Amino acid sequence: MSLDKILSIAGKPGLYKLIAQTRTGFIAESLLDSKRLSVSINHNVSLLSEISVYSLTEEVPLRDVLLKIKEKEKGNPTSISHKDSKDTLEEYFFNIMADYDEDRVYASDIKKIIQWYNMLQKNKMLDFEKKSNEEEE
Template sequence: MSLEKVLSISGKPGLYKLTTQTRSGFLAESLLDGKRINVSARHNVSLLSEIAIYTLTEEVPLRAVFEKIAKKEDGKATISHKVSKIELEEYFFGILPDYDEERVYASDIKKVVQWYNLLVKNDLTDFSEAEEAVEEEVKDKLTTPQRDAITGVSKTTSPKGGGKSSSKKGGTAKSTAARKK
């Protein structure tokens, strides 16, 4: 199985394998404990094949990062995601020397290492490019809001708090003008 059928679900630990479609969403099986959950449109779902890591020059697909880790580790598990921040950053620098240190946080690196180890543990080490037919099949199983969330929003790691509004406290200009009267 390739990364096109592996999901990350916001608010849920670990990774999930897409199994079947339901009326209200789809069923996913946890790679941590094998439990199945129903995933609805209200969940923020990311396909691992759609995630990328910022570098100083481009965005590198997560699959390419996993391939580099697998090559370095000969396809075996890597360091624990529970090691110190410094160790994680040093390890990741060895894998991807030009990663953008301002936009890729230690928590992102921790997640990548944890995901890689989880994929190796479950023998899901096919990090090659998948055929478009498989990717389209997976996207067809998702409901329209889920598909839109996956394809419409960039899944790259971004600065924390990057979506904050720059408006001043006190609401809109209209309410501010009304208070001045």
């Protein structure tokens, strides 16, 4: 599945899969419990494909960061929890992305990325690398 169809909705836990667009917004399905909800245009919604992580030299697309985590974990869930200490989270993320900008990437951002990775892994949605290569061709 492409990250173009995966959403993060402010104020709502977890991630959502875009199901359909409506006149006033769209229908999304939770990856946590598969419940569907109607989301209006007024909600603060982010597509995962549009999110980047600051590094010291450039902004790295979230897709690339998730692929690095997948490679490190060999496709399994992360070896740490998003509830671990700030130091543990930062040390783990440093192993994934050694040049991330520590001044602009907060522990809360790392928590979200780890939580999102585990949610996508659980739902078998980490195969977006193949589809993005096909889209480029």
